[in-house]
Amino acid sequence: MKVPMTKRKKSEYRKSGKKSHHPEKKYSRQHQGRANRTDGKSKGKLKANDVRQRSQKTVTAEVTCSGLTDGGKGIVQWEGKQLEVANLLPGETAEVNISKKGRFFDIELERVIKSSEVRVNLPRSSYYKGVGCHIQHMNEHAQKRFKQKIIDELMKPFGKPEPIITMEFPFYYRNKNVMTFGLNKKRQIISGLYAENTHKIIPMERSIIHDQKADEIIQTIKGMMKSFKMQPYREDTGQGFLRHVLVRVGKVSGEIMVVLVVASPMFKGKNNFVKALRKAHPEITTLLMNVNKRNDSMILGNQEKVLFGKGTITDTLCGLKFDISAKSFYQINPVQTEKLYAKAIEMAELTGKETVVDAYCGIGTIGLIASQEAGKVIGVELNKDAVRDAIHNSKRNGVKNARFYQGDAGEFMVKMAARGEKADVVIMDPPRSGSDEAFLSSVVKLQPKRVVYVSCNPVTQARDLKYLVKNGYAVEGIQPVDMFPQTVHVEAVTKLVLKMPN
C-alpha cells in the first residue's frame, strides 16, 4: 500500500543551502573565529597535557576525544580515568574544566583547541545551549553515521538494518514545545528546559528544533506574567502558579493549542489574561488550563479546563484528519512520521482481508491509516483521552472497520488469546520502556503471521525482539528513521514473520 504524503507548507521542506545545512548560516560564518569557545572568555593557551588548578576543586586540563558514547558525549582519558564531555567530537583536542563532586567528576568543555571537520560552529547565545539537542554540533553526515552505528550494533543479532531515513530540512520540526517556568537567583522570571536528569531550569528562549511560532507564544506569555502578577511555580516552596506552557501546532492545519499548566485552579485575572494573549496571538485556536498539583516529573495533571476554542487541534497525516487532545500522544515530527508509517504499513503487507491489532495506538493514527487496506482494525491504548480521540478520528474519517479499546495492551492481548481470537498482523508501538511479557507472550499465543514493531527506543526494542525471535518469529526487515534530528534519539520499525505455526 502506498501511504499518501501530506502536502505541507514549503518552509517545512526548505533547503538551507549547499554545504552547511544549518538554519542560521550567517551566525555560523560570523562566529567562526570564536565559535569553539563555550564562554567567550579570553584565556592563555595550554600546552598538551598541561593541567592548571582553577580553584580548590576545579582543574583545567587539555584532553583528546577518542570516541562517542551512545548519549553523544565525547570520551576522553584523564589521569587514568575515562570521562565523558558533552559537545566534544572524536579527534578533537579541547580544554576542559574538571571538578570532583563526591565520587563523580563534573567535566565541562571550556574551548575546542583542534576542531573536527564534522563540527558545526554554533554561536554562544542561549539559542544554541543545546539542551535537548545533544548532537547539534555535528553535521548531518556525522549525525547519520552516529545513529546508524547505534542501530547497527543493537540490531546485530537480528540482521543488517537499512540505511536510516533522514530528514531533508532537519530544523524546527517539533509540533509540540513545552517550557518550564521558574525564578533565577535575581528573582527574575525564566523559562526553559530542565537540565538532563535534574529539575534545574536552563533558561532558553528558542531551539533549532522547536516550532518557531510556539517559542514566540511562550516568550509572549513570559513577558505578560509581570503585569498580570502571575508568579512562576517554585518546586522547593510549592508557591506560585504557572508551572509549564505547552504549545501544540498542527503543521498542516496551522491550528495552535496553548496549555497553561498551573499549580492551582484559582486563576486570578483569567479573563483579561486570555484576552491579552489572544490579542497578541490571534493565531491561537484553543487555550486550556491544566491543573497539576503533583510533585513528580509529569508535565500534565488530570484536571483540565478549556478557556477558549474547541480544546483540541486538528492535523492531517497521510491524507487523514486527526483531532488531538492536550494529553494524547501524537508523534512530534509529522514529516518523518509519514515516512515511518509508510514503512510500517508496507511491512504489514496488507491485502484487504487481515485482522490487524494496533497496540499502543495513541489517537489511532497507524490503525486508521492501515484500515484502508485491512479487513478490520482493533486498537488498544491506555490513555482515556487518546482512545476518545481515536474513536472520534475514526468517525471523522468515515472509517467503518476499526474499533478502539481503552486498557493495558498486555492485559488486552492476554484476554484476546484466552478467548481464542485471531489476529493476522500486530502493529505495536509501545512507549520508550518497551512492551512487557504479558503482551509478548500473548502475541506468541495469538500467532499473527506478521508483527510490525515501531519503537523510539532501540534498546528496549532489541530486548523485545529477542523474546519474539526465541519464540518462533524471524526478523525480516529493520528500518531506522531519524524522527529526532539534532538529538541522540533514534526510531526504528522492524518486521517479524512467524516461522512455523503450531
Ligand SMILES: C[S@@+](CC[C@H](N)C(=O)[O-])C[C@H]1O[C@@H](n2cnc3c(N)ncnc32)[C@H](O)[C@@H]1O
Ligand atoms: C509511542 S506512543 C505511540 C502512539 C501511536 N502509535 C502513534 O504513533 O501516535 C505509545 C503509546 O502507548 C500508550 N501506552 C503506554 N503504556 C501503555 C500500556 N501499558 N498499554 C497500552 N497503551 C499504552 C501511550 O499512552 C502512547 O499513546
